[in-house]
Amino acid sequence: MSEPVAPAEPVASPGSTPPPPGSARTGPGRLLVAVYALFALSATARAGVQIVTKFSHAPVAYLLSAFAALVYILATVTLAVGSPTARRIAVVSCSVELAGVLAVGTWSAADPATFPDATVWSGYGSGYGFVPLVLPVFGLLWLRRLATGARERSASPRVGARARRWSRPVRRKSRRM
Amino acid sequence: MNGAVPTTIIVAGLALAGYALLNTARNRRMTVPMLVALGVLEVLLLVEVGIVVAKLAGGGRPASLPTLIGYLVAIPIVPVAAAFWGLVERSRWGPAVVAVAGLVAAVLMVRLHQIWPVIHV
Numbered sequence: 001m002s003e004p005v006a007p008a009e010p011v012a013s014p015g016s017t018p019p020p021p022g023s024a025r026t027g028p029g030r031l032l033v034a035v036y037a038l039f040a041l042s043a044t045a046r047a048g049v050q051i052v053t054k055f056s057h058a059p060v061a062y063l064l065s066a067f068a069a070l071v072y073i074l075a076t077v078t079l080a081v082g083s084p085t086a087r088r089i090a091v092v093s094c095s096v097e098l099a100g101v102l103a104v105g106t107w108s109a110a111d112p113a114t115f116p117d118a119t120v121w122s123g124y125g126s127g128y129g130f131v132p133l134v135l136p137v138f139g140l141l142w143l144r145r146l147a148t149g150a151r152e153r154s155a156s157p158r159v160g161a162r163a164r165r166w167s168r169p170v171r172r173k174s175r176r177m
Numbered sequence: 178m179n180g181a182v183p184t185t186i187i188v189a190g191l192a193l194a195g196y197a198l199l200n201t202a203r204n205r206r207m208t209v210p211m212l213v214a215l216g217v218l219e220v221l222l223l224v225e226v227g228i229v230v231a232k233l234a235g236g237g238r239p240a241s242l243p244t245l246i247g248y249l250v251a252i253p254i255v256p257v258a259a260a261f262w263g264l265v266e267r268s269r270w271g272p273a274v275v276a277v278a279g280l281v282a283a284v285l286m287v288r289l290h291q292i293w294p295v296i297h298v
Contacts, residue, residue: 030266031273034259038281041251049243129284 025080032142035135036076039128043069043120050117058117064104065119068132071097075139091143098136101125105133182228183286186221190286193218194279200272207263207271215275218282219256225286226252232295239293248289255281 025033047065055062071093078090105124108115118127125132193214200211226249239245259278263271 026266027268027270028273030262030268030270031277034262034274034277037258038277045247045251046244049241049247053241053243 025082028142029079029082029146032135032139033076033080035131036072036079036139039120039132039135040069040072040076043072046120058115061115061117061119061122064100064121068097068100068104068120071100075136079139079143087143087146091140094136094139094143097132098140101132101136182221182225183290186218186225186286187283189214189218189221190279190282192279194276194283197272197276197279201269201276204269205272206267206269207275211263211272211275212260215256215260215278218279219253222252222256222282225289229289229293232293237293237295239295241292245289245292248285248292252282252285252289255285 043065047062047069050058050062050065075090075093075097078086078093101121101124104119104121108119108122115122120128120132124130193211196214197211200206200208229245229249233245255278259275263274263278265271266274
């Protein structure tokens with residue numbers, strides 16, 4: 001879009017640089033990124049092992065595992081980067097994730113034969129303590145709060161003070177309002 | 178004997194999670210005691226990894242060797258990553274990250290047992 005693109009965000013070393021204006025990474029976002037990274041890692045590793053070692057055993061389940069892994073990676077990176085564009089992508093990936101866990105959860109209950117082996121999303125994420133079901137909801141809530149927070153902060157300084165108690169103050173250059 | 182280490186890790190992980198969550202609830206940042214606790218957890222996890230590697234060296238094989246190796250690689254990273262990610266966050270959400278690491282350490286021990294039951298015997 002028209003806003004100036006932030007100089008390439010060093011994804012490889014998050015934390016070593018101050019977060020960009022409007023980062024989704026600080027505050028509760030820090031926790032969210034940590035849990036997303038955990039799921040990105042475990043889903044990727046699990047899907048990789050399944051596909052490499054025994055793909056024909058349950059192809060549908062393993063391909064869905066791989067798809068889930070990709071969505072988790074995308075959500076982790078976009079939440080960590082936190083630029084306006086990244087946040088829009090994060091909203092999409094969290095939504096796909098929520099739809100995926102609901103669809104695959106229902107599918108695995110209705111047609112267990114297709115899922116001789118579990119995916120991250122089968123049984124609505126029951127194998128992972130239902131975290132896969134809850135995580136996208138928190139992700140979307142946090143992204144929405146960031147969006148409304150940014151709007152309210154520019155309108156009322158008091159709301160800004162309250163928001164700063166929850167997350168580290170971030171130097172905000174007004175980019176595009 | 179071998180069951181003592183994972184059990185200790187589960188108890189320690191849950192205790193650390195509780196302590197860290199208390200800090201989050203009280204709006205505290207990450208503190209030195211929390212780093213020390215993460216260090217202790219790291220040592221315990223490394224001991225557990227050592228026990229599993231010794232079992233592998235002794236000729237034992239789990240049902241899925243790649244999965245077990247993945248766990249052995251991932252397990253020691255958890256406290257280190259949590260310490261780093263929690264320290265850069267100078268707010269109550271730093272301890273929250275540590276709480277997740279404590280829970281994850283406990284869950285990983287349970288999963289490790291499911292992957293290869295022999296290590297608990």
